[in-house]
Structure formats: structure tokens, C-alpha cells
Amino acid sequence: MLRAAQEVAARHASLRHTSADASALHGVFAVNKPPGISCAGLLDYFKRNITKGADSMSFSEHFDREQALRAKVDSQNKKPRRRFVPSNIRVGHGGTLDVEAAGVLVFGINNGCKQLGEYLVGGKSYLATGLLGVATESYDAEGNVTHIDPALVPASRILDAIPRFIGDIMQRPPIYSAIKLDGKRLYEYARGGEHPPTEIKSRKVTVGDVKLLYYENHAAGGEKMGRQVMLPADYAKYYATGRYQWQPNADGPLVGQPLLAFANRPAAPRFQLLIDSGGGVYVRSLIHDLGQAVGSAATMVSLVRMSQGPLRLDRDTINPEDLVYMDRVRDAIRHAEAVIHNK
Numbered sequence: 088m089l090r091a092a093q094e095v096a097a098r099h100a101s102l103r104h105t106s107a108d109a110s111a112l113h114g115v116f117a118v119n120k121p122p123g124i125s126c127a128g129l130l131d132y133f134k135r136n137i138t139k140g141a142d143s144m145s146f147s148e149h150f151d152r153e154q155a156l157r158a159k160v161d162s163q164n165k166k167p168r169r170r171f172v173p174s175n176i177r178v179g180h181g182g183t184l185d186v187e188a189a190g191v192l193v194f195g196i197n198n199g200c201k202q203l204g205e206y207l208v209g210g211k212s213y214l215a216t217g218l219l220g221v222a223t224e225s226y227d228a229e230g231n232v233t234h235i236d237p238a239l240v241p242a243s244r245i246l247d248a249i250p251r252f253i254g255d256i257m258q259r260p261p262i263y264s265a266i267k268l269d270g271k272r273l274y275e276y277a278r279g280g281e282h283p284p285t286e287i288k289s290r291k292v293t294v295g296d297v298k299l300l301y302y303e304n305h306a307a308g309g310e311k312m313g314r315q316v317m318l319p320a321d322y323a324k325y326y327a328t329g330r331y332q333w334q335p336n337a338d339g340p341l342v343g344q345p346l347l348a349f350a351n352r353p354a355a356p357r358f359q360l361l362i363d364s365g366g367g368v369y370v371r372s373l374i375h376d377l378g379q380a381v382g383s384a385a386t387m388v389s390l391v392r393m394s395q396g397p398l399r400l401d402r403d404t405i406n407p408e409d410l411v412y413m414d415r416v417r418d419a420i421r422h423a424e425a426v427i428h429n430k
Contacts (some may be wrong), residue, residue: 108413109137109176113198114420115206115427117395119404120192121150122325126180128153129407131169133194134178136411143411150407157186181206182366182395183265187229189322190392191400199420205396210295212363212394214316215387217374219304219356221340221349222384225263226371228331228350232340236383238356242302242312245358248380249297257289258372294373295363304356315359318391319401326389327351350388357388397426 120129128149136143160167181193181203190213193206220238223230260266268283301315317323325331333351340349349355362370371387378385393400403426409415 109174110197112176112196112413112417112420114424115181115193115195115199115202116416116419116423117398117404118192118194118410119400119406120184120189120392121407122187122189122322122389124150124153125157125167125186126183126192127167128156129192130178130180130194132407133410134174134176137176137413137416140412146407146410179203182209182211182392184392185227185371185390187227188390188392189325190390191395191398191404192392193395193398196416196420209396210363210365210394211368211392211396212361213370214300214318214391214393215360215362215370215374216389217358217360217378217385217387218346218350219358219378219385220306220383221346221386222375222378223346223386226261226369226375226387227263227390228346228386228388230263230346230386232342232344232346234384235340235342238304238306238383240304240356240381240383241307241310242299242304242358244381245299245302245377248377249299251380252297252373252377253294255291255293258292258369258376259287259289260369261371261375262287264369290367292368293365294368295365296361297363297373298361299358300361301357301359303358305354306356313359316361318389322389322391346386346388358385361393398423 118129118133120126131153132144132146132149156167156169177195177197177200179195179200181195184190184192191211193203195201195203218228219240220236221232222234224233262283265272266287268285268287299313301313303311303315318326327333330347331350332348333353334348337348340346340352360374362368362373364370370390374385374387391400398404403422405415405419409419
């Protein structure tokens, strides 16, 4: 038994690395960000555990801690504060995804952080699902309902409206966003129940293409169009359980009530879009504005970034559990370099 324990310890020791080893890693790579954790929270897991390998905290435990931290932050309206990690490595990410969004997120380590600016402004593609007939203050399922409409909108009206959202367009960011206004982020005003001191100005953004993949509306005569792209199983489970769990005995949605519990209401009119965009585009705003453009309302209920630059989901991403193994991160950097140079 002692020998077996020694062999296990030896294997673990062979997987451990030092901060000096991590300091020698340079480059960018793509991570498959799950919904329910912030980009900062995922980056924190990477920075804390890159040298630990099999001795690291499990990602599921870290995820639960981040969820608890988020709940505390939301209840107290304060910025999240994580325990400081002394480290001589630099890490960062390019192109923020909302906490509830999933998909490709580009990480940089050490000198690779200098390349991240390219991913802030570069091309991205998204798979987004929207509900028709309801709007929220945040433009997504987390917000309180602000408007309800019968949603008697045929697919043809959405198809006719889509060209207005392709090309260089003016877009107003949602109040729940990280954009700064007078030195304060917009979501801080929103969470504190404050009105921003000045009007949130629309910005010029570029949308390459918008495709309506799927449409289903029982309120409009049961019309159905296209074929829905199924989300990866772990994403689909997240967006259908927990806070998103449909409560069949609940009344609603009602104005002033969070939409979350009704995001999966059976027979709710919904649609799915594939969007190619440049940097700075808020898909939540696009779906909200599309709902208004067709004479109704719309709210985003799921979002998956399918690609960021030339890096694609699954083909070019590693999972959060891989971030603790330096050899896997090194391989991911080499893979990303090959993809970028051969694009």
C-alpha cells in the first residue's frame, strides 16, 4: 500500500509545475466558457491553478464558489472581491462574454496578452435564442419584464426586418452593460436603482450577417420555420434547469417580474439567429431592437459564441478542466498559433 501511495505521489509530482514554468508560456488560446460564470471568474481559476495540475481545486467546486460570490454581489450591489493571488504570470482575455453566455473565449498568457486587443475588435459569430412578445430591462432573461405583447408576428415580418440590422448600424447598449459613463459602469447604476447622469448614446457597430435559423409561434397560427440548432448538452441543461426551470403552476410572466422562470415556457413564441459581427456588438440589444422593429417585443434567453476570429467552438477550444494542466495549455497555444497563421 505504501508503494502504491508513493507511485501516486510521484505521478502527481510529475504533473506539478512551478511559476517559473508558467512564466515561460507565451501566447493566446481559446477556452470553452460555460454559462453561469464570469470571464473574470474563469480567468481566476486559470491563474490560481495553472501550476497545480491534479492537485488543483476541481472546476465544479470553483464554479459553485463563483455562483455564491455572484449571489452575494447581487444582494449587496458591490464589486466581486476575490482573494489576491501572488503570481509572476500575466493573464487576460479578449472579448468579454456575459456571465450567462457561453462559448469561445480567448485567453492570453504573458506576452500573449499583447495580442488580445485584436480579439476585442475582431470578427465573432453567435448563436442566439430570443423570445417574442416580452421585453426586459436587461434585454435578457435575467431582467425584470418591462413589456408584454401578444406576439402575433409571422416569420415573414422578421425576415423583412433583418436587413435593417446588417452592415454599419447604430446600436444603443443595454443599461446592464460594462460600458463606463462618467467613470461608473452602466450596470452599477442599474443595480443601484440609479438613472445614469446622461443619456446612453447609441454607437456605430458593424454586423456582417444575420440569419433566421428557426422560428416557432403558436400565437401566430402555429407557424414554424427552419430547424433549431441544438445546443451542446451541458449548455442546454444549464439553460433548462436551476433558475431557468419552468414552473408550470406560476402565473406570468408579469410586468416587473423576472423572466428567468418563464424562459422555457412551453409554446412560448421563440426564434433562433446566427449572427456574424464585429467588435462591440451587443446581441441582446440586436434582439431587443428586432422585436421593436417587427411591432412587438423580444428578449434574448441564450447566447453561444461560436467563433472568435479564426478560432471555433470545440474544434479549437479546451475545457475549463484543462486549464490546470500546463501541457494542455501549451498544446492549446500551439494549436491556436497554427490556426491563426493558416487562416
